[in-house]
Amino acid sequence: MRPVSSWGRLSALPHDVIELGDRDRIGAVLATHKPGIAHGLGRSYGDECLNPNGVLWSTAGLDRLIAFDETTGRLACEPGVRLLDIQRLMIPRGWSLPVVPGTQLVTVGGAIANDVHGKNHHSAGTFGDHVTALRLVRTDGEIIDCGPDRRPEWFAATLGGLGLTGVIAEAELQLRRSPGPWLDAETVPFKGLEAFFRLSEEDTPWEHTVSWIDCTSGANVRGLFMRANPTTASYPPRRARQKTFPFTPAGLSGQSPDLARAERRLLRPEQAPRRATHRALRAVPLSARRHRAMEPALWSQGLLSISMCRSSHGWPAGSRRHARRHRARR
Ligand SMILES: Cc1cc2nc3c(=O)[nH]c(=O)nc-3n(C[C@H](O)[C@H](O)[C@H](O)COP(=O)(O)OP(=O)(O)OC[C@H]3O[C@@H](n4cnc5c(N)ncnc54)[C@H](O)[C@@H]3O)c2cc1C
Numbered sequence: 001m002r003p004v005s006s007w008g009r010l011s012a013l014p015h016d017v018i019e020l021g022d023r024d025r026i027g028a029v030l031a032t033h034k035p036g037i038a039h040g041l042g043r044s045y046g047d048e049c050l051n052p053n054g055v056l057w058s059t060a061g062l063d064r065l066i067a068f069d070e071t072t073g074r075l076a077c078e079p080g081v082r083l084l085d086i087q088r089l090m091i092p093r094g095w096s097l098p099v100v101p102g103t104q105l106v107t108v109g110g111a112i113a114n115d116v117h118g119k120n121h122h123s124a125g126t127f128g129d130h131v132t133a134l135r136l137v138r139t140d141g142e143i144i145d146c147g148p149d150r151r152p153e154w155f156a157a158t159l160g161g162l163g164l165t166g167v168i169a170e171a172e173l174q175l176r177r178s179p180g181p182w183l184d185a186e187t188v189p190f191k192g193l194e195a196f197f198r199l200s201e202e203d204t205p206w207e208h209t210v211s212w213i214d215c216t217s218g219a220n221v222r223g224l225f226m227r228a229n230p231t232t233a234s235y236p237p238r239r240a241r242q243k244t245f246p247f248t249p250a251g252l253s254g255q256s257p258d259l260a261r262a263e264r265r266l267l268r269p270e271q272a273p274r275r276a277t278h279r280a281l282r283a284v285p286l287s288a289r290r291h292r293a294m295e296p297a298l299w300s301q302g303l304l305s306i307s308m309c310r311s312s313h314g315w316p317a318g319s320r321r322h323a324r325r326h327r328a329r330r
Contacts, residue, residue, distance in 0.1 A: 004056060008045045013052035021061040023078055023169045027141040030057065030167065035139055038163040040080065040110030043103055048162045049110070057167055059109050065089075066170060073175040074132065079109030079168045086175075096178030099127045109168045115160030119208040119228075128159030130174045136166035143169075182235060183208065185228035192221055199225045 001014035018033055020026055030036075036055025050056070062080035069075075073095050075086065084104035086097055101116040110116075115128040124130075133147040134155060144166065146155040158165045185208075190196050196211060206227035213223040 001053075004039070004042065004050060006042050006044045006047055006049050008047075010047050011050070011052065013050070015051060015056045016054065017056045017058050019058045019061050020080075020167070023062055023064075026057075026137040026167055026169050027143065030137065030139045031141055038079075038109060038113070038167045040107030040113075041082070041105055043106050043110065044114065048114070059107060059167070062109075062169070070095075073177070074172060075175055076133075076170060076172045077108055079107060079112075079171060081108050082106065083108070083111060086173075090175060091178055091181050094178060095175040097127075097173070098124050098130045098176045101127075108171050108173070109163075112159060112168060112171060113161055113163045119210045122209070123205075123207050126159075130176075131155075131159065131171060132174050133170075133172035134158055134168055135170040137169045138166040142166075147172075179230050179232040180234060182231050182233055183228040184231040184233065185226060188225045188227075190223055190225055196221075196223065196225065205229075 001016055003012040004015040004017065005012040016033070016036075017039070018029060018036065020029060033055050036057050037049070037051045039049050039056040039058050041060065042049050059078075059080040062078035063082070063085070064078045065081060066076040066078065067074075068090075070093065075090070075095075077086070082104065083097060083100055083106050086108075087100070087104060090096060099116070099118045099120065101111065101118055106116065111127045112131055112134070115126045117126045118124065131147075133145065133150070136144040136146065136154065136158060138144065144151060144154050146152070146158070148155060154165060158168065188199060190199060190211075196213075199211075200209070206229060208228040209226070211223055211225045213221060217223075
């Protein structure tokens with residue numbers, strides 16, 4: 001037994017963690033243990049990946065690609081493959097996952113069972129819309145192959161099914177053509193909800209849109225509306241990973257000088273959109289552990305994600321160095 005928690009850190013109660021490593025033996029392993037629930041990388045906000053004092057079937061070791069058809073973009077893989085690995089492998093080959101959530105440290109099985117969405121929800125639907133086939137293994141050893149046209153009731157119940165229909169042992173995904181790893185992005189500061197709705201309803205076809213509202217702005221609602229499209233442009237390779245993180249929040253209640261400066265600079269309403277090019281791979285210069293540690297602090301300040309994209313200048317947007325570079329260019 002060992003403590004396991006989800007990304008939301010709701011609890012860290014003991015679990016009997018069984019590592020799955022051979023997809024042909026899942027049924028046999030499931031049969032020899034008490035009933036459990038599948039567990040990917042535990043990036044769920046809630047507790048759907050937990051089974052306190054019970055069994056977890058960890059799929060992280062089921063991380064093999066099974067087949068890829070370079071002409072059609074069909075990829076068959078095991079459920080523990082991370083979205084990060086698919087993107088790294090496929091984007092240079094001209095293909096990409098059509099839908100990615102806000103972190104790439106998510107398994108294919110977890111993305112299917114939570115039917116995750118990306119910032120292109122309005123144009124591409126959810127992750128499940130691009131799954132073409134699944135193999136499920138149930139605790140009684142039964143194997144169910146399903147898809148949109150094959151045992152569709154099992155397929156529909158498994159997309160967003162939180163692992164309750166069985167362990168996904170294999171998945172086939174339809175990738176889409178990708179022009180490259182870059183997104184042409186702009187950030188529009190806005191003031192008031194009406195301005196937000198105007199921006200949301202603009203006809204310009206932006207594939208990705210997302211907005212952050214400054215929750216500390218009280219009655220004078222303000223925020224940042226970010227929108228982006230994939231681009232064929234190419235840019236020099238990213239610089240070596242930086243070892244320091246520019247923001248140093250004082251804690252959950254106080255605001256650091258860096259954060260305050262970034263906020264003043266970025267949240268000026270009614271100014272022209274800022275354009276930048278971001279890597280679609282979200283080259284965040286933070287380790288997953290530090291990202292995890294920082295995010296609650298940024299959340300509490302209503303400023304989550306300003307720093308989470310890398311700008312074309314090589315520094316995280318919002319950092320002091322990025323601001324200096326940006327000023328120098330203007
Ligand atoms: C920083 C951050 C940003 C995020 N942004 C977004 C976002 O933009 N959009 C979004 O939709 N979500 C987002 N999420 C949530 C995250 O994408 C989902 O919770 C995702 O499902 C986590 O995947 P996982 O591999 O960690 O699965 P886990 O959290 O381990 O499990 C999730 C569910 O999948 C089931 N499961 C896992 N593997 C299998 C399998 N092989 N067979 C059957 N069931 C299985 C589990 O039982 C559980 O119910 C974000 C999370 C973080 C931490």
